Amino acid sequence: MRQSQLFTKTLKEAPKDEISINAQLLIRAGFIYKEMAGVYALLPLGLRVVEKIKQIVREEMNAIGGQELIMTALQSKVLWEKTGRWDDKVVDVWFKSQLKSGGEVGLGWSHEEPIGQMMKSYVASYKDLPQYVYQFQTKLRNELRAKSGIMRGREFLMKDAYSFTVDEKQHEGIYEASKVAYMKVFDRLGIGDDTYITFAAGGAFTQFSHEFQTVCDAGEDVIYINKEKNIAINKEILSDEILKDFDITKDDLTETKTAEVGNIFNFGRAKAEDLELKFADETGKQIPVWMGSYGIGITRLMGVLVEKFHDDKGIIWPSRDVAPFDLHLVSLLKSETENPSDELYENLQSMGYEVLYDDRVDARAGQKFADSDLIGIPYRIIISDKTLAQNSVEIVDRRTKESKLVEIKDLSDYLKQNV
């Protein structure tokens, strides 16, 4: 994309009430726009990052048999009353509204209930199970405070998956496969080494759920880690009893600030019992379905990446897999016609790279470099009269700041090996 045509511009300052680093940088660089506290629009650069994160998650969900669908924002009061979660005293993040035709509706903050209800149309026998469905859905949560930028919004994008199985054994298969798939996702996003499968509070049915916690100073969670034993425990559940269960002392654990990027939860048969979602087993007996739920915070992940990968000049996307573009081509050439940088732009695209091309004629070199640092695409290719005099371009690695002159004839090979 030609930067001269991108409607967003970098901003010197973020809104004064924005205290989080992720939102400050993402707003200044033109990835997001603050609609109100905890509510952000995704601008072209931000949408590209979010779509890349979604695609990584989609591929790993499909690989373990997930089927994509999308439920609705509007939620039925009757349905949520069935499971006892309509009352604001039970769930304190509801947005509710009135139907003109009469009656109340809720706005989806979670979708376990409607997906379970929907499954009643399709599950009758043990032969119809297991099933594993997922969606990318905008969740609305009426948070009292929203101060972590896109890491805790009132409106945010989540991948939520739900499994429907006949028994604990079938459930465990999907639950364990999901753990592996999730870690693949976080590896591909560049935060695998810093993400811990963490024991967290269970529910009425299970002792524990599992959270995927990524080391991050801006995170809202605290976990205790023992790397050698590969144990991580959320502070919320740490007790003498738990320590004893894990055969570990508190001295063996390191306290760490983290952000929860995913969680998986075993409902047992309790949720399906409330919803009357049942199947007939081999003998014809009606049994409530065994359910699990599996979340990943998509927009939160964009925030976590920015919190973890930035410097005082801007964002540093960890790889092309999550960057808005693969390459940032910055032209310092003056002429507007027969521009060799136009040709290079076309060539890079035909090599298969997604390129943001800073073709602005009215911006100075300093401004272009500052914008490029702020936007944070991993590799910058500078073309100028100086580099062209040596039939070359300059390639700058955003992370290491290393710069290298590469002859244009060798560029294709260089990029193949490095980008």
Place this chain on the structure above:
Amino acid sequence: MRQSQLFTKTLKEAPKDEISINAQLLIRAGFIYKEMAGVYALLPLGLRVVEKIKQIVREEMNAIGGQELIMTALQSKVLWEKTGRWDDKVVDVWFKSQLKSGGEVGLGWSHEEPIGQMMKSYVASYKDLPQYVYQFQTKLRNELRAKSGIMRGREFLMKDAYSFTVDEKQHEGIYEASKVAYMKVFDRLGIGDDTYITFAAGGAFTQFSHEFQTVCDAGEDVIYINKEKNIAINKEILSDEILKDFDITKDDLTETKTAEVGNIFNFGRAKAEDLELKFADETGKQIPVWMGSYGIGITRLMGVLVEKFHDDKGIIWPSRDVAPFDLHLVSLLKSETENPSDELYENLQSMGYEVLYDDRVDARAGQKFADSDLIGIPYRIIISDKTLAQNSVEIVDRRTKESKLVEIKDLSDYLKQNV
């Protein structure tokens, strides 16, 4: 995709309160699920169709310089008060809710106001214009009645685009380019010949807006068409004065029921004036931006396609461009191992086709054909002991019902020429 693994099943009956053909067929075939009146979830088959429609629209929007973004569902009261559209007496489809932190919020039924407001961060000078941005956004509209299935929902997906220009001339360029792009979209969807650019009510500023009306008995609009003169006029504005302006009599016009699949609207400078969205012209003078808006009803289009292309057995998707899959491979073979249909399934996919593969071993031929008719993929490939005895498969065209035996060695060529 293997049909045995698809969690949805075809249903004999749609919900009793569902009177529209589009929703009846889409529910029975497993494309959508009815959450409540006017609110439908998109199941895997339906999501695939919607994503295909979105991709066609996206390509045509990008081709005329559109930049994709996504605004938010939650809407600021202050902002909509600025343009006088917060009051329920002015806009009667608001869903509104209370913030826990205090104050009211709205749920987005349209996004002209927030996109105009957002543009204030990026437009300062005439050099920053023109801009053309679009999104695929879930709109929430608190309709008193919802009886047309997915053709008029309380929650639906819309593509809305907005143009920002310096003056009427620059505006007209984008407006006319949008007309052409829209007709390309409807051509690609298979409804181009039945879709009319129709004069409709303008606003405070312009005499007319333009609607894209598709001939459809289930539509909620009535238009008057003169094919020879290529004139279409919405009944709502037809008057003696209008007839005189168009130099036509009512006898020259044919009354037709239609569904509005798109509309484009010229705001002039009025909207930007309300929003105080201004740019500096060459002399430094502050002038309100000239704005236009451009809508296409994405989920409505899925409904219109079903209304127009179906028979008593089910849906007939007009082409692979909008069908959930390119081919429906139906196996009538009995053996579960070393199945030649598995091999054919793999081969068709490596030829580049998206295939729904009815590999169910417990379904009879009659059930499989009935399901295939209901789902409506344009081409069905039947593989059975009978066809294999002739080294062939049977290919059935869902539209013409024509059936043809094709030798497996010739299949690739046949599909290239026909599908």
